[in-house]
Amino acid sequence: MGNKELVPMYLVVGSKSWNHRVFDEVISQYPGQWHFFEFGEQLTLDRVQEFKPRYIFFLHWSWRVPDGLIKSYECVCFHMTDVPYGRGGSPLQNLIIRGHQHTQLTALRMTSDFDAGPVYFKEDLCLAGNAEEIYIRTTYLSAQMIERIIKEQPNPVPQTGEVVVFKRRKPHESEIPPIASLPGLHDFIRMLDAEGYPQAFIEHQGFRYEFSRAALYDGRIVADVTITPLEESN
Numbered sequence: 001m002g003n004k005e006l007v008p009m010y011l012v013v014g015s016k017s018w019n020h021r022v023f024d025e026v027i028s029q030y031p032g033q034w035h036f037f038e039f040g041e042q043l044t045l046d047r048v049q050e051f052k053p054r055y056i057f058f059l060h061w062s063w064r065v066p067d068g069l070i071k072s073y074e075c076v077c078f079h080m081t082d083v084p085y086g087r088g089g090s091p092l093q094n095l096i097i098r099g100h101q102h103t104q105l106t107a108l109r110m111t112s113d114f115d116a117g118p119v120y121f122k123e124d125l126c127l128a129g130n131a132e133e134i135y136i137r138t139t140y141l142s143a144q145m146i147e148r149i150i151k152e153q154p155n156p157v158p159q160t161g162e163v164v165v166f167k168r169r170k171p172h173e174s175e176i177p178p179i180a181s182l183p184g185l186h187d188f189i190r191m192l193d194a195e196g197y198p199q200a201f202i203e204h205q206g207f208r209y210e211f212s213r214a215a216l217y218d219g220r221i222v223a224d225v226t227i228t229p230l231e232e233s234n
Contacts, residue, residue: 008032009051010150013043014059017195018136022059026143030150045069057146058110059139067112075110076149078142081166082122083108084159087115089168092131096191101127105138107145109156118156120149130213131194171198176211186216189223199226206230 010032012023020036028034035051037043045068048056058065058077065075080091082104088094095103104122111117123141127134148154174192179185189200189211199210207227214223 008054008150010034011037011048011051011053011056012059012146013037013056013061014139015062016060016135016139018132018139019059022136022139022143026140027057027146030147032150043069045072048073055149057142057149059142060135065110070110070112076107076120076146077110077115078138078145079106079108079115080125080138081106081115083115083119084161084163086164086166088166091166092127092134093169093191094166096127096187103127105141105145107142107149108159116159118158120154120156121145130190131192131197135194174198174200176200176202182216182219182221186214186221189214189221203230 008031010030012019012027012034014020014023014036015038020038023034023036028036032054035053040063043065045066048069049072053073056069056073056075058075061077069075079086080103081087081095083106086094086103091103103125105125106122107120108115109117109120123145125134125138125141129137174197176185176188179188192198192200193212193214199212201208201210203209206229208230210226210228211223212226214221
């Protein structure tokens with residue numbers, strides 16, 4: 001009897017609902033055995049060793065990955081900037097607030113330094129729409145990049161160029177600042193409009209006004225507004 005060929009094992013990690021949806025629809029259909037992790041407590045070295053994955057792909061993950069995991073397995077993340085420009089937190093919001101309409105989605109090998117690892121390749125990414133639409137578009141593009149990685153198994157190359165680090169935004173920074181134009185205000189609202197993100201807001205006379213589903217046309221913005229008493233919202 002001949003040796004039975006081993007089926008490669010892959011792990012996909014993602015914390016958002018659209019990550020799981022794209023995994024079910026697309027990624028899990030690729031050749032190999034696929035498993036999805038969505039909770040931080042699953043992501044331990046002991047747990048991952050049960051699977052012995054060829055790659056671990058991170059679609060959307062905001063927590064530090066244990067160094068032991070990064071050193072033991074080939075961990076790949078998808079960062080929404082043309083690194084080394086835009087390393088760091090809140091890349092989408094930092095891009096939009098700087099006026100970018102397009103960016104690069106970078107597949108890179110994770111290291112102990114955030115977003116500093118070598119690059120497999122990059123793909124163009126449009127930043128139109130609200131944040132959740134962009135994140136969903138990004139996840140589908142990441143799925144295409146995953147297929148390419150498992151087929152070609154490319155060797156990542158070190159980053160080159162000037163390093164620009166983005167600072168992770170905090171919830172209080174979602175308060176709408178003075179903005180000089182309607183397009184600028186529209187950008188501020190849409191860049192925060194996604195599941196799990198603090199929406200753009202103002203506070204006025206005891207109430208908090210949160211804005212979502214903003215559309216810009218004919219010299220005005222039309223948006224949904226959720227109003228809550230400040231005591232309740234705080």
